[in-house]
Amino acid sequence: MKVLKGRDILALGFMTFALFVGAGNIIFPPIVGLQAGPHVWMAALGFLVTAVGLPVITVIALAKVGGAMDALSSPIGRVAGGILAAVCYLAVGPLFATPRTATVSFEVGLAPLTGDSPMALFLYSLAYFAVVFWVSLYPGRLLDTVGRFLAPLKIFALAVLGIAAFALPAGDVGIAEPAYAAAPFSQGFINGYLTMDTLGALVFGIVIVNAIRSRGVESPALITRYAIIAGLIAGVGLALVYISLFRLGSGSHAVAAGASNGAAVLHAYVQHTFGSLGSGFLAVLISLACLVTAVGLTCACAEYFSQVLPLSYKALVLILALFSLLVSNLGLTKLIMFSIPVLTAIYPPCIVLVALSFCKDFWQSQSRIVAPVMLVAAVFGVIDAIKGAGFADSMPHTLANLPLSDQGLAWLVPSLMMLVVAFVVDRALGKPSEALA
Template identity: 85%
Template structure:
């Protein structure tokens, strides 16, 4: 039986880590560190649960069913599962996340040097998606191109930044903002939830499994084992990156006072620490981080849609790269405005799907449990999504002020309540075969 060598397993872990760490992952922790002040590590604990724990668990859940999201969603039926999978792939693919990797890397890394002109964005995004196209064209070589080449470069750049955060702090830890004084763990938890890495994990699952298969591994048991190891390596890497960026933000109070986002904190710290080389270093780091993520998203989307559409993988890579190029030139502000409501709506049912996939031995029929709980999570997610739209005033107070609404987790209590009810019904009904008998 063919097995992976130690260096291949390490490369697979590096690749998985590199796929997850995009610009958003680098930008969120510094602002949490800056705003949480002396409560930084309590906020970090909450953040790590949702930004590291959930994605790793999702990778494990997908590995157990072969990597495909539609296999994971089988309990809710082909039509509903297909719609959910397509929504997730489109949201974290060509509609929002993939174009956003280009706009974020441009605005954070390059715009301070070139200016934010439409022409500069177009030229940058054209070169950017040309690279994405060429690397994505050969998914079988992804372990070599990303795992052995791009990922190590990305890790070296992040390591330099992480070591500097501890060895060369920009100053003392400042005071916390009122919300972090009141509930640091909760605020960190919510910010980790908003990174949307669980959706990314649902999309990357098939990329990881295919990378393993590209090495001739066919045993389902070995594929699951290697995917879990890769997820754990990625989880450790993510945690180390986040911890160093929390420290960076917490010590940047003097150089980044009043910063409204993590990009401003990063830019201020890097400029202060590395001087004239700071902006160039940050540009390379952000561009490299985003490029690897964009490649993973493009490969995953092309792989998925090539199985349900009469189009080849290579044709879809071309379409996805061109479409992402066009959308990226709308600008970051518009992209974020469009993406937040959609992602807010589809994220809760995806979390429910992953969580319940580990509990199927506790009930007789999965369909009785998974479908109703996901439906409630989706409906409440849609209500949460509407809060960020012009129709927010039309939502009744009883729905807009549900428990945990302020934390972006309004779906949690209704979903858990339906889970308990569905579980009791499942126990009363028993196995379907028994009922028919």
């Protein structure tokens, strides 16, 4: 029976970590650290729950069902599961996340050096997606190209930044913003939720499992074990990155006071600490982070759609790379504007799906529980999305002011209520065979 060697397991963990850490993951923590001030570590705790805990749990849930999202969504039926999977893959693939990796890496890393012109963005994105296309053509080699080469480079760059954050703080901790002074854990929790890494985990699950299979491992039990280990390694890596970036942000008050986003905090700190090399270092770091994530997303999307469309994997890689290239040239502002409402609507039912997958032994019938709770989560997720898109004034007052709606969690209370109702109905009906009898 084929098993992975220790170095292969470590490379798999590095690959999983590298797939998750995109530019958004690097930009969010510094601004939280800056704005949380002396409450930074309580905010960090909330952030880690949603930005590390949920993605790792999602990887584990997928590993238990073989890595494919359609296996995880089987309780809601083939059609609904297919629609959910397609929407998730498109959203975190060619429509939003993959193009955004190029625009973020350009605007954060290279625009300060080359100028923020449409031609500069086009030339950068053309070269960027050419590399994404070439690496993604060979998914069986992903463990080698990402796990053994790109991921270590990315980890090295992040390690340099993380060590510098603790060894060379730019100054003292500043005063907390009012929101963080009042509820630091809640604010951190919300910001971690907005990284959308759980959606990424749903997409990357099949990439991780296929990377294990590419080494000749066929045992489902071993595949699950290795995927869980990879998820845990990635979780530890993510936590270390986030903690160091929180420290970077909290100590940057003297050089980045008033910064409106994490990119500005990073620029200020790196320029202050590394001088003239700062911008170049940041450009390499962000580009590496985004490139690896883009490769993972492209491989995952091509793998999925090659199974449901009459197109080959390589043809889909080309189509996805070209489409992502076109969308990336819309610019970061428009991409974020379009993506936030859509992702806000998708996220709640996906969280429900992952959470309930661990409780399947408690139900008489999974479909009776998962389907109605996911439906309620989706409906109220759409309400959150409409409000987040700026249409709160046109909504009924009750819907616009649901419990936890200010935190983007208006779906949580109705979903829990639906879970209780579904559980009672499930118990009353008994097992499906008994109900038919």
